[in-house]
Structure formats: C-alpha cells, structure tokens
Amino acid sequence: MSKRKLVETGMHPNNPYFNNPPDFVALAQLYPSLAPFVAVKSSESSKGTSGSGTRGIINFQDPSALRELTYCLLKKDFSLDLEIPLDSLCPPIPNRLNYICWIEDLLDIDSTKDIHGIDIGTGASCIYPLLGCSRNMHWKMVATDIDDRSISFADSNVKRNHLDNAIRIIKNNSTDIFLALLFKDPEQRYDFCMCNPPFYKDEQDIQDSLEGKEGQASAVCNGTINEMITAGGETQFVKQMVDESIVHGQRIRWYTSMLGKRSSVDTVIAYLKEKKILNYTLTTFRQGRTRRWAIAWSHGNAHASRASMQHISNKMIKLTPPKTILSFQCKGSTVKTILRSIENLLDGLLIQHRSGATDSETDSTMVRVLHCTAERNTWSRAARRALARESAEKGGEKSGSKTAKEVADSALAPVVLEFDIRVSLTFQSTCPEVQSSSTSKRAATPAQASHMIEFTWTIGEDRALFESCFLHFRNKFQQDHTTMQEQAP
Numbered sequence: 302m303s304k305r306k307l308v309e310t311g312m313h314p315n316n317p318y319f320n321n322p323p324d325f326v327a328l329a330q331l332y333p334s335l336a337p338f339v340a341v342k343s344s345e346s347s348k349g350t351s352g353s354g355t356r357g358i359i360n361f362q363d364p365s366a367l368r369e370l371t372y373c374l375l376k377k378d379f380s381l382d383l384e385i386p387l388d389s390l391c392p393p394i395p396n397r398l399n400y401i402c403w404i405e406d407l408l409d410i411d412s413t414k415d416i417h418g419i420d421i422g423t424g425a426s427c428i429y430p431l432l433g434c435s436r437n438m439h440w441k442m443v444a445t446d447i448d449d450r451s452i453s454f455a456d457s458n459v460k461r462n463h464l465d466n467a468i469r470i471i472k473n474n475s476t477d478i479f480l481a482l483l484f485k486d487p488e489q490r491y492d493f494c495m496c497n498p499p500f501y502k503d504e505q506d507i508q509d510s511l512e513g514k515e516g517q518a519s520a521v522c523n524g525t526i527n528e529m530i531t532a533g534g535e536t537q538f539v540k541q542m543v544d545e546s547i548v549h550g551q552r553i554r555w556y557t558s559m560l561g562k563r564s565s566v567d568t569v570i571a572y573l574k575e576k577k578i579l580n581y582t583l584t585t586f587r588q589g590r591t592r593r594w595a596i597a598w599s600h601g602n603a604h605a606s607r608a609s610m611q612h613i614s615n616k617m618i619k620l621t622p623p624k625t626i627l628s629f630q631c632k633g634s635t636v637k638t639i640l641r642s643i644e645n646l647l648d649g650l651l652i653q654h655r656s657g658a659t660d661s662e663t664d665s666t667m668v669r670v671l672h673c674t675a676e677r678n679t680w681s682r683a684a685r686r687a688l689a690r691e692s693a694e695k696g697g698e699k700s701g702s703k704t705a706k707e708v709a710d711s712a713l714a715p716v717v718l719e720f721d722i723r724v725s726l727t728f729q730s731t732c733p734e735v736q737s738s739s740t741s742k743r744a745a746t747p748a749q750a751s752h753m754i755e756f757t758w759t760i761g762e763d764r765a766l767f768e769s770c771f772l773h774f775r776n777k778f779q780q781d782h783t784t785m786q787e788q789a790p
C-alpha cells in the first residue's frame with residue numbers, strides 16, 4: 302500500500318471497512334431492526350451495494366438510524382452487543398476503528414505480550430475498550446469517565462459482552478484526568494492511553510461548529526453536555542493531559558488523544574514543544590467528509606514505529622517532529638548483495654544486527670529489515686582515534702589478543718542507540734527479483750533496479766548520534782558498494 306493511497310482514502314488499511322463500506326441493504330436483511338432506516342436507491346457505482354445495482358441509504362441525521370447501524374455493525378463484524386441511550390454520543394464504528402488501528406501500529410510489539418491501556422472518557426458505549434479488546438485478546442484496559450450514567454451503561458456493556466476480565470470501568474471523581482487509582486499499584490505500567498475528549502468549550506463553540514466553521518461531522522452529533530463540552534474545550538483538556546503526563550512520565554509509554562478541530566493540532570503541538578516534549582507523532586483519521594486528528598507523545602526513548610507514521614498527510618508534514626527516518630538510494634544491485642554489504646559494514650562497526658519480520662505495507666515482496674543495536678559509538682572520528690590508541694597500547698602488552706569488541710568496550714563509553722535498516726525495491730517494473738513469468742515481457746538486469754535503504758530510529762535520546770551513525774554508514778556503504786560493483790565480473 303503506497304503512502305499516497307493511504308492518505309487519499311484516509312482510512313487505515315487494517316480497518317475492516319477500508320475499501321469495504323458497509324452494505325446497508327444486506328445488513329438490513331441480516332438484522333430486520335435496521336430495515337426501517339434503510340432506503341433503497343438505484344446505483345451506478347458498485348461500492349456499498351448489495352450487488353443488484355441498488356444501493357442502501359441511511360439518513361445520518363437521524364439518531365435512531367445511526368444507533369441501529371452502530372448496533373448492527375458491532376454485532377455482525379465484532380460479535381459485540383451494545384446498548385446506549387439515544388441522547389448520548391453514538392460512536393461511528395469505522396472512525397473509532399481508525400484510532401484503534403493506529404494504536405496497534407504505535408505499539409508495534411509482539412502480540413502475545415499483555416498490553417495495558419487506559420481509555421479516558423469512555424462514554425456510555427465504552428467503544429474503544431470493547432473494540433480494542435475484542436480485536437486484541439492480549440489487551441487489558443481501564444476505562445474512566447466522570448459521568449454516572451455513562452459509567453453505568455459502560456459497565457453493563459462490558460458485562461453483556463463477557464469482557465469484564467479484560468476491561469475495568471472506574472468513575473473519575475477527581476479534577477485530575479489521570480486519577481490516582483490508576484497508579485495505586487507502584488509496579489503498574491501502561492503501554493498507552495487513549496482519549497476522545499469533549500471537543501467544545503461552550504454552547505457557542507458547538508453552534509460555530511454546526512455552522513460549518515470547524516470540525517463539523519457529516520453525521521448528526523448527539524451528545525450529552527459532559528460528552529460535548531469541557532472547560533476550555535479539547536485543547537485545554539489535552540494540555541492538562543500533557544501537564545499530568547510530565548508527572549507520570551514513563552508509567553505510560555504512549556500518551557495519545559484524538560482532536561476534533563484542525564486548529565487544536567497546532568495548539569497542542571506548540572504546547573508539547575514548549576514543554577520540551579519532542580518525542581511525538583500525529584495522524585489524520587477520515588471517514589466520509591469527517592476528519593479527525595490524533596496525537597501521541599512519549600517520555601520514553603522509544604520512537605513512534607514506522608507504521609504509525611504512514612498516515613500523515615502532506616499538509617501536516619510541517620507539524621511533524623524532526624525525522625526519525627533517514628534514507629538513501631542504491632542503484633544497480635540486488636537485495637542480497639546490498640544486505641551482504643550492510644551486514645559487513647555493521648560487523649565492522651561492531652553494531653549487532655538480527656533479521657526482522659518484513660512488514661506488509663509495501664506492494665513489493667522484496668523488503669528486508671534488520672534490527673540493529675549499537676552499544677558504543679565506533680564511527681566518530683574521536684572514537685576511531687580512541688580505538689587506534691587502545692589497540693596500539695594493548696598491542697604492546699602481552700594481552701594483545703583482545704577482540705575488537707573488547708578493545709571498544711575498554712576504550713569507548715556505552716551509548717543507547719537502536720534502529721532498523723529496511724531495504725526495499727523502489728520501482729518494480731524492470732527488476733528481475735519481482736517479475737513473475739506472466740508479467741515479464743523483457744529481460745531486466747540488476748543495473749536497472751533501484752533500492753531504498755532506510756534507517757528508522759527506534760530507541761535513543763541522542764539525535765546527533767543517530768544522524769552521525771547514518772551519515773557514516775551511508776558514506777562507507779556508497780564507497781564500498783561502488784568498489785564491489787566495479788570488482789564484479
């Protein structure tokens with residue numbers, strides 16, 4: 302999946318509704334309770350049809366229709382049974398799934414490990430914990446809210462779906478967003494928190510939105526006062542999350558929140574920068590005409606995964622943090638040869654490496670990933686001088702048989718730097734490695750192939766260290782690789 306396609310559709314590719322909009326007519330046949338809300342129209346397009354040239358239409362301004370649709374989608378696609386009052390916020394499922402899919406990307410870890418998350422302001426539906434835990438059997442979530450009625454509905458929604466072993470509901474009676482009870486156990490750590498805060502600061506703010514000034518949704522937005530309004534609006538809410546995150550630090554790995562207004566994204570990012578929190582990332586969620594944004598920040602030294610950064614539209618690029626992905630191209634070779642050069646160079650620099658799983662987000666099958674860990678800075682000029690000195694001194698002693706690693710360990714201070722190297726084909730049409738016999742019209746040579754070599758910074762606080770490692774590596778690779786090609790028969 303190319304980045305352009307992702308940004309155009311706006312929907313996450315792991316979202317079950319990506320390129321697969323619900324067929325309202327078929328859904329109403331399955332669940333007769335939806336039938337009164339579905340009008341059938343003849344259709345030219347085949348998308349969202351029941352295949353007979355007709356198309357089901359739902360009035361998205363009708364709260365009863367929206368709620369029934371939400372109930373049916375949850376039943377059919379997630380085996381979830383929901384009950385929410387008609388006057389409360391009805392969660393649009395594809396949009397809520399976009400946020401869950403992005404969190405899954407952000408965590409980017411072994412799915413067999415228990416994952417602990419918090420949903421701030423879970424609402425009557427308890428939608429994020431229900432979706433998150435039904436998609437990911439290793440997720441455990443705590444869900445909070447300030448509203449008694451929402452707490453009571455959320456609680457019964459969890460029990461009705463037999464997820465009370467995975468989801469715990471807590472009423473927040475305090476003025477803090479992260480109530481003390483979340484951290485009562487001093488050992489407790491969370492992998493993430495998520496939040497869909499009330500967007501508006503007052504009734505006028507809602508009115509402005511309805512008049513199309515900002516953040517207007519394409520469906521009716523029913524909600525109680527608590528769901529819609531908070532003092533200072535969403536920016537104040539998320540700023541308070543940022544302030545409290547400074548206190549709780551790494552007890553939560555990724556702090557995240559959705560934002561309903563484009564302007565709030567700039568305000569929150571400016572606030573993060575003011576607080577010197579530069580380890581952050583952002584994304585856009587789109588469902589129909591409705592756009593939402595989400596931001597994540599961390600007080601740890603692990604950076605956002607490559608996958609979680611794939612959905613940033615070009616318009617948002619100026620808001621992104623300094624790059625954690627650096628790349629260069631290599632023309633005229635094969636993945637195998639490139640990998641051999643890379644591994645030789647890494648060995649020479651005493652950088653540990655192991656093969657990683659390839660990700661599925663690329664159209665090319667020829668993608669290789671190496672996870673790399675540098676324990677010492679062996680590439681700077683100062684490091685090379687120190688190593689030479691140490692070798693010379695040790696060479697003079699009787700224990701001159703030290704390994705290169707032992708020499709480096711005694712001469713250089715430890716560093717924390719981890720990164721992934723990803724080698725991928727950047728165009729396929731003429732490359733022999735990806736041609737199937739059916740598509741191969743003319744013979745291609747390795748000289749026509751072009752590969753992208755990407756460094757993704759995964760762990761570390763010292764940006765200069767990462768950048769210097771990449772630059773040193775790139776220069777050496779280009780020198781060695783040219784020499785190797787020249788020597789090739």
Ligand SMILES: C[S@@+](CC[C@H](N)C(=O)[O-])C[C@H]1O[C@@H](n2cnc3c(N)ncnc32)[C@H](O)[C@@H]1O
Binds near residue numbers: 427
């Ligand atoms: C926009 S609704 C989101 C509901 C649900 N998560 C969803 O996405 O459909 C915001 C929720 O935040 C709750 N809320 C407001 N302030 C809160 C706070 N300080 N702590 C926890 N929840 C809060 C509201 O009661 C409301 O249920």
